[in-house]
Amino acid sequence: MSEASEPTNQPPTEQPEVEGQTGPSKSELKKRAKAAEKEKKAAEKAAKQQELAAQQAAAEADYAAEFYGTLPLHQSQSRPRQPRVDIASLPSRDGETVLLRARIHNSRAQGSKMVFLNLRQRIESVQALMIVAPEKVSKQMVKWTAGLATESIVLVEGVVKKSPEIIKSATVGTVEVEVSKLFLISGVEARLPFTVEDADRTEAEIEASGDQFNRVLLDTRLNNRVIDLRSQTNQAIFKIQAAVGDLFRQFLHSNGFIEIHSPKLQGAATESGASVFKVSYFKGGAFLAQSPQLAKQMAIAADFERVYEIGPVFRAEDSNTHRHLTEFMGLDLEMTIEEHYHEVMEMLDGLFISIFHGLRDKYQKEIDVVNKQFPAEEFKWREGPEGTLKLSFKEAVDLLVEDGVAREELDDINTENEKRLGRIVKAKYETDYYIIDKFPMELRPFYTMPDPTDPTLSNSYDFFMRGEEILSGAQRIHDPKLLEQQMRGKGIEPESMRGYLDGFRLGCSPHGGGGIGLERVLMLFLKLNNIRRASLFPRDPKRLEP
Amino acid sequence: MSEASEPTNQPPTEQPEVEGQTGPSKSELKKRAKAAEKEKKAAEKAAKQQELAAQQAAAEADYAAEFYGTLPLHQSQSRPRQPRVDIASLPSRDGETVLLRARIHNSRAQGSKMVFLNLRQRIESVQALMIVAPEKVSKQMVKWTAGLATESIVLVEGVVKKSPEIIKSATVGTVEVEVSKLFLISGVEARLPFTVEDADRTEAEIEASGDQFNRVLLDTRLNNRVIDLRSQTNQAIFKIQAAVGDLFRQFLHSNGFIEIHSPKLQGAATESGASVFKVSYFKGGAFLAQSPQLAKQMAIAADFERVYEIGPVFRAEDSNTHRHLTEFMGLDLEMTIEEHYHEVMEMLDGLFISIFHGLRDKYQKEIDVVNKQFPAEEFKWREGPEGTLKLSFKEAVDLLVEDGVAREELDDINTENEKRLGRIVKAKYETDYYIIDKFPMELRPFYTMPDPTDPTLSNSYDFFMRGEEILSGAQRIHDPKLLEQQMRGKGIEPESMRGYLDGFRLGCSPHGGGGIGLERVLMLFLKLNNIRRASLFPRDPKRLEP
Numbered sequence A, B: 001m002s003e004a005s006e007p008t009n010q011p012p013t014e015q016p017e018v019e020g021q022t023g024p025s026k027s028e029l030k031k032r033a034k035a036a037e038k039e040k041k042a043a044e045k046a047a048k049q050q051e052l053a054a055q056q057a058a059a060e061a062d063y064a065a066e067f068y069g070t071l072p073l074h075q076s077q078s079r080p081r082q083p084r085v086d087i088a089s090l091p092s093r094d095g096e097t098v099l100l101r102a103r104i105h106n107s108r109a110q111g112s113k114m115v116f117l118n119l120r121q122r123i124e125s126v127q128a129l130m131i132v133a134p135e136k137v138s139k140q141m142v143k144w145t146a147g148l149a150t151e152s153i154v155l156v157e158g159v160v161k162k163s164p165e166i167i168k169s170a171t172v173g174t175v176e177v178e179v180s181k182l183f184l185i186s187g188v189e190a191r192l193p194f195t196v197e198d199a200d201r202t203e204a205e206i207e208a209s210g211d212q213f214n215r216v217l218l219d220t221r222l223n224n225r226v227i228d229l230r231s232q233t234n235q236a237i238f239k240i241q242a243a244v245g246d247l248f249r250q251f252l253h254s255n256g257f258i259e260i261h262s263p264k265l266q267g268a269a270t271e272s273g274a275s276v277f278k279v280s281y282f283k284g285g286a287f288l289a290q291s292p293q294l295a296k297q298m299a300i301a302a303d304f305e306r307v308y309e310i311g312p313v314f315r316a317e318d319s320n321t322h323r324h325l326t327e328f329m330g331l332d333l334e335m336t337i338e339e340h341y342h343e344v345m346e347m348l349d350g351l352f353i354s355i356f357h358g359l360r361d362k363y364q365k366e367i368d369v370v371n372k373q374f375p376a377e378e379f380k381w382r383e384g385p386e387g388t389l390k391l392s393f394k395e396a397v398d399l400l401v402e403d404g405v406a407r408e409e410l411d412d413i414n415t416e417n418e419k420r421l422g423r424i425v426k427a428k429y430e431t432d433y434y435i436i437d438k439f440p441m442e443l444r445p446f447y448t449m450p451d452p453t454d455p456t457l458s459n460s461y462d463f464f465m466r467g468e469e470i471l472s473g474a475q476r477i478h479d480p481k482l483l484e485q486q487m488r489g490k491g492i493e494p495e496s497m498r499g500y501l502d503g504f505r506l507g508c509s510p511h512g513g514g515g516i517g518l519e520r521v522l523m524l525f526l527k528l529n530n531i532r533r534a535s536l537f538p539r540d541p542k543r544l545e546p
Helices: A026-059 A087-093 A139-146 A196-200 A203-208 A218-223 A232-253 A293-301 A342-362 A364-373 A393-402 A407-411 A415-429 A480-489 A494-505 A518-526 B026-059 B087-093 B139-146 B196-200 B203-208 B218-223 B232-253 B293-301 B342-362 B364-373 B393-402 B407-411 B415-429 B480-489 B494-505 B518-526
Strands: A068-070 A097-110 A114-121 A124-131 A153-162 A172-186 A278-281 A284-288 A306-314 A327-336 A389-392 A433-437 A460-465 A468-476 A511-517 B068-070 B097-110 B114-121 B124-131 B153-162 B172-186 B278-281 B284-288 B306-314 B327-336 B389-392 B433-437 B460-465 B468-475 B511-517
Touching: A068 A139, A087 A097, A087 A114, A087 A124, A087 A172, A097 A139, A097 A172, A097 A196, A114 A139, A124 A139, A139 A172, A196 A232, A232 A306, A232 A327, A232 A342, A232 A364, A232 A518, A232 B232, A293 A306, A293 A327, A293 A494, A293 A511, A306 B306, A327 A342, A327 A518, A342 A364, A342 A433, A342 A460, A342 A468, A342 A511, A342 A518, A364 A518, A389 A393, A389 A415, A393 A407, A393 A415, A393 A433, A415 A460, A415 A468, A460 A511, A460 A518, A468 A518, A480 A494, A511 A518, B068 B139, B087 B097, B087 B114, B087 B124, B087 B172, B097 B139, B097 B172, B097 B196, B114 B139, B124 B139, B139 B172, B196 B232, B232 B306, B232 B327, B232 B342, B232 B364, B232 B518, B293 B306, B293 B327, B293 B494, B293 B511, B327 B342, B327 B518, B342 B364, B342 B433, B342 B460, B342 B468, B342 B511, B342 B518, B364 B518, B389 B393, B389 B415, B393 B407, B393 B415, B393 B433, B415 B460, B415 B468, B460 B511, B460 B518, B468 B518, B480 B494, B511 B518
Parallel strands: A068 A172, A124 A172, A389 A433, B068 B172, B124 B172, B389 B433
Antiparallel strands: A097 A114, A097 A153, A114 A124, A153 A172, A278 A284, A278 B278, A306 A327, A327 A511, A433 A460, A460 A468, A468 A511, B097 B114, B097 B153, B114 B124, B153 B172, B278 B284, B306 B327, B327 B511, B433 B460, B460 B468, B468 B511
16 A cells, blocks of 8 residues: 655657758768667667666665555454554653554654654653654655654554653653554544644744744634644543533532433523524424423422532523634533531532642643743632632622722622732632622622512622632522512513423422533633633534534 | 411400480380390400410410421521431431421421421431420421421421331431431422422322322423432432443543533534535534543543543434433444454453442442332343353344344344344343344444455444443544545535544554443333433424423
């Protein structure tokens, strides 16, 4: 399956005969004889050259033909059970002959006898080199290898050797692989919109180059997400995303929660009709759930006691901002409370602290990878006896007023003031993470429990990271009469939510909960600045692809 | 908050005076004097009786008034931090005074001085009794308690005592609670469509009663799902559902998979246009993903190597059967393969074995609870050196032909023959779990890799439990040219799936995977006979509520 050998030299171009003349002159004949002689000599020379080329070709016959080339399409033809290794394991394999599948991250030929390859597997890479050697590696093999496109997937056999000096261009820098065989598993059949190296380049590197490097814009990345996701940064981001989910579940599992799965298809537009996607459902219509709010409360009314759900949440809001998606992952929980809704607030606080710890303790390597491209101050939170900073809504407003914001503007705290508050809190309390409790009732949804003494306030809270909201939660109303009254107050017809209300009519424990936006947590913890970077294939009002 | 005390006796009715006569006769006067005397005596008697009643009332004054009643609406008024206990922990608390929140599962008054309560928390229950005692429990308190509706949520204080004999009607039968205080947290404000006892009744019990008990039909249950879900059976089913998810993740996590979340909103109808729900998306349209197939393959093309996803899957098929839902939970995975697609098949097999083990080892109690209502032979699988039974499609067909099915019918194996095969396999191999490999190419989707030697066959497999398919999977085509060709063969325009195809054009490792229906696994493992019982709030062509 090796490529064709080099083209042989072309024979010298022949002179065309001049036609349309009758009877050659003597001088002409002489000329012709001379030409014939010349031609003969040229032919002899060509023959000789051909013979020489053949000799040379024979001398250079590709003794390495079986050691490289394109593999036939992998259709599971055989199963030799040869172990293949991870690049990360190479430092402990000095001297071993290994087999590995990797991408060609980049390659650099050194003359015709040597080629350097940077081989990549996810966030790991290693240098490989192929050097012409009798009986082993041919010039043709080197040439073919050097011609392979970046991002090709290859199967490489080689010997692991200590590298003479640390190789900075690879994550595994103490060893390199001396290649003995190299086969193409999957080639690249399209022009790369950008390289993975481009995708991973930091702003500092681009600036230092005097903007010689390609700055890959977010839209270009998202349009070509498959290649963008191959970058070290993205491999790390989505490993951390998975970690947040794992840490969420571990904490809740150890606190007696069980996972539920509630339907996303709803018979009625719930919570607030304006921002719900409509679905054609056989001969009728349905709606996509804006949150699992109603279902998880019904699970509480059904005695599940402590439930969580990780699932997609749909919002038909035409918000084209750095922090809105039309579909995102909700990490939701709901639990019964015994005495006070602060039981839930403290559970959620414990959950976040546990997630922060888990990330810092087990994913520092990935965090460092992301930080290279997205520099960020280390995420800070308070612990120990002082605990997480908890402000009442009123205290938060006072902090903003002290800082110069007009009190009249602060019926609600808008995004700008939210961020300003984040900066004030960071300066004053040295924390990127805090809670605001006791929101005004009018800012919260109908199912929020009012404060027992001040009916303008509610038993509700928001959690913040780096000055942006990442969780909203509250004690919920479990009394059907008060719930109906509140629904009417917000213009919702109770009959339209009958199944939900019935749950409370049949007796329901006091309860509360909260909903976390996974992508927001990820964006803010890593300071990615745009939520689309925290979503595998983001969806916004203008993007439904890929 | 005690009820009004009993009404006191009415004073005797007075005789009305006779009017319209002038000048009383002597006899009349005598009569009057007698009457006055009588009246005086009666008044004296009445006064005496009133005095007596007052004395009696004083004697019966509700000395227990503070020990029972309806609590004000729980708005987190205070937080005394009194620990509350689980019913399951009671056997180890003999002699302790405990506080617990529970539902009244049922109650039975014994005269006016005693009431028995069955208190329930999820799948646990305990007997409580309240007995009139001077200074502690009043008759009024017993009467009020006996009048509380089934399913009321109460806060109970009492002393845990060894019960004289095992109480069979409660799951915690060795102890009972002697109640000293009882308060209503949440009452029942609607007529119960059925009781939780009805919901938990077994068919055998109903039959033994001569059909005196209420047989709660599936539709009634689903229409009133909140109360239905409170049954022991359902509490156990959904604990096992959560366990399947946990076991799925644990196994994959320990095998290097990471979790991804792919969008359910799609720009184009994919895989097969016929069974896709259409969504209004701002000024345009979108579709709900039928599976994460394309996204997880793109994740492989993006070098994620091993991914899984747990998420909703939408099918707009008007199938009204025991095993179809329009929305269900997909447990999906995809991984690169090195040499052979059997690497994936074996990974999936290991996954199922690990789930079966986990359920048997850690959830036998819940399985037993479900079995009471849904009797089933214990689920059997093969292990050890012989391993899971693997048949080729051809071998499966041969087994059916041997059993009497006409070979002509067996181009595909329909549901009926699928079940028949399940019975044949169970009889012959004593297993409820097996794999069929090498399906005909024409039965599989366009992205399935053909067999390397026989182009009519494919590198694909289905997994079965109790004769029903629970997983479908295959090696996928990673070569863009072959993929395009296969798309065209199935009438799909490659340009409509450009984002997906581009992933392969930029180089993609050989890979394969599979998708598992969570509810099907649950239904078949527990033999629930209808998939709706395995879904918290099921969705089918006719059901979008609750």
